[in-house]
Amino acid sequence: MNRRAARRLAAIALTGITVGALAACAPAENGTGGSGSGDEVTLTWWHNGTGEPLLGFWEDVAEEFEDANPGVNVEVTAYQNEELQRTLIPNQLRTGSGLDLYQQWGAGELAAQVEAGFVKDISEDVSEQVDALGGVVAPWQYDGATYGLPFNFGISGFWYNTELFEQAGIEDTPETLDDLYEAIEALKAANITPIAVGAGDGWPAAHYWYHFALKSCAPEVLQQAQVDYTFDDPCFLEAGELLEEFIGSEPFNDGFLATSAQQGAGSSAGQLATGAAAMELMGHWNPGVMGGILQEESGDENATPPEFLGWFNFPAIDGAQGDPTAALGGGDGFSCSAWSPPECTDLLNYITSVEVQTRFGEIGAGIPVTPGSEAGIADVNLQQVLAGLQSSTYVQLWLDTAYGPTVGGAMNEGIVSLFGGQGSPDSIVDSMRNAAATL
Template sequence: MKKFLPVFSVVLAIVTILSLGLGSTQPKAAAQDQVTITWWHIGTVEDQGAYWQSLADAYMEANPNVTIEITILENEAFKERLVTVMQAGDPPDIFQSWGGGVLWQFAEAGLVRNIAPELEGEWKDSFSAQAALELYGQDGEYYGVPWTWGAVGMFYNKALFAEAGLDPEAPPATWEEFLAAVQALKDAGITPISLGEGDKWPGHFWWVYLAIRLGGEQAFLDAYNRDGAFTDEPFVQAGEYLQQLIDLEPFPEGYIGLGYGDQAGLMGDGKAAMELMGQWAPSVQIDNSENGGEAIQGNLGWFPFPVVEGGAGNPGDVLGGGDGYAVGSNAEDEAVDFLRFITSAENQAAGAKIWILPTVAAAESAIEDPILQTILAARNSAPYSQLYYDQFLPPAVGQAVNDAVQGLFEGTLSPEDVASAIEDEASFELDE
């Protein structure tokens, strides 16, 4: 065991920026041998898919000997297919990764390439989100880099808040205030919270955030490093507090069978007042809405996850994360060079226009959206940033978290059952 102390005019603007910045960020290919890079990503949202394609096109234009073959997969389909190719020992050259325990397991199996020599120096120093970068490596090795990193928080519809008699400029700050707001929205005939628990991971955000608020960093470190357990009081209490919310029935009808796309679409169409999600949420809300997100245009706000009074966590602590790319074990040097190109300041600045929160310090000034600026401030000032449990923990433990929390939402597991199920898997995977 190893201890361990995220519109055509927009796309056109991105392509223009890439063209202007290419010369300063892209070294010429050292050799002219023909190279094919296989690249798997989950950018199914239209403007993000166009952004990634524009980067590939720009790189191939500057490096005619390189062909980049892109495979775009929906989140859950990506995870399933990646497991299949990894089991066959045939990883893509570049692929979506959230870092943490899942990536570290790939490294232990020899399925990813150590890019530490190429990363060392200017490239490594360019990242402002150093904690995020560390999740893509261990023991001095690095297997990828993050291209976006933020904080999960509460997106809310200000118009629906006002309709329910709530002050849209003063969202709830404590758990008790939050529950009161949920009840006020229900009383006004408004679905308080959008959730698609069929995909499981959206619901795990709720339980993990409550564990962070109740136990702080130390509770997690104790459980992870086996100085404590996931049956310790903060983790049981997390289920108890979440049960308070579940008992209010704040979610859309049939939410256990809905997927994340459904969840986002309900927010985009103004059919739910709140959504607990990462910094990418608005683009997905718009992409999955029936009317291009008209209901949230000018009405969307964001606030941190409520504080639990008496909890051991710091109010500034965040459940954070984002997205990165890892490099497969058989990848050519050009794949690493392309990854460097993706995370250049110019290209990160272009991504900020489509809800990509940069990980490179020099690109942060390109953020213009007020919500993204707020999330950036929360990310950069957080005393403790916890990666999603289903990515930080070994895969089997992460899956146990998602499965158990879904059981709580379904009403088939108690808070104690949830904690015990997670601890059972953790004791098997993490104990020396």
């Protein structure tokens, strides 16, 4: 999904139990070795799981690792996502100490950290995990070496309200773009807002363009663009034209330019969760986000994602040049800093072990990546996302992550302008080129 070439995520489904089991043993073996020096070792671990169930889950994992490795202390802290990604981690890395295991979004950002010498090359310590995980590791690799491992990976698709679809008389979920247009018209006729989009945050709107680019561009073109930032292929313009037409069908909620993606009932996720809109194009984390919003709005700590939720893949487009079974997705991983003790890799191996990954799937926080852990996925919708992931021949990483914050940010801004009626398919590509020129 990145410059490491196309790969088959179907490999996830296939095997690797022995490897997983080996990995699960790893902490116990190496842990004693790590504390062999006789000194106490403290690992500082930062992640973005500020809400339950993830917050408690990582605390449990840290404790288990401490129990299995006498002499190792794990200080695990959760920070708000943007704060962690944009401020805390870069600042801490620059000091050259103090942080061992940290959230890693991969690709463009990882490359910058590696080039600055802040990330540990863990290729040798995790080679078995890498083989087992297959292509899903690609965003955490750079120049042939592995600098982190994912624990969660999913693809983007339409989350929809089955009740509202029924109310509008839509019987089957849309499989082609034309079906989607029909569904939008049917929903409008039933006086239902078809789609909520958090264009105020940029990326949720940009995901539409990513999907159209994926349908228009051959995988090779997308991969090449990630390497040399050339966007000359006409397929990038075509993506903008398809999007322009889609925006022209006016499927979105009122005031979408100022709508946020995940904050409160007025956000796009909130609108879907409360039945104010029928669909939202979003990643696999969406049920968790909606559950969190419902908890806040209702004051009920045990509120769950809405029952009426369904999921379908982004529809196919007749005659498009891209790979019809390609999917758009991304995940979360962890990296060890260059100065972290060997125990950091052990902890990472433990986190991605089948045992921990299975439990990760059970709590419904995401889609585990380690082969053998799928059984843990209890949520029906997440099972559908996983099925979509497994049936994809090519998974493209979120384009903004793949291109890094500079080009990615300019791209998202150009796309949002098109949503706001001020840009054009050309201006999106131009802004990407201009941003690439400042790298």
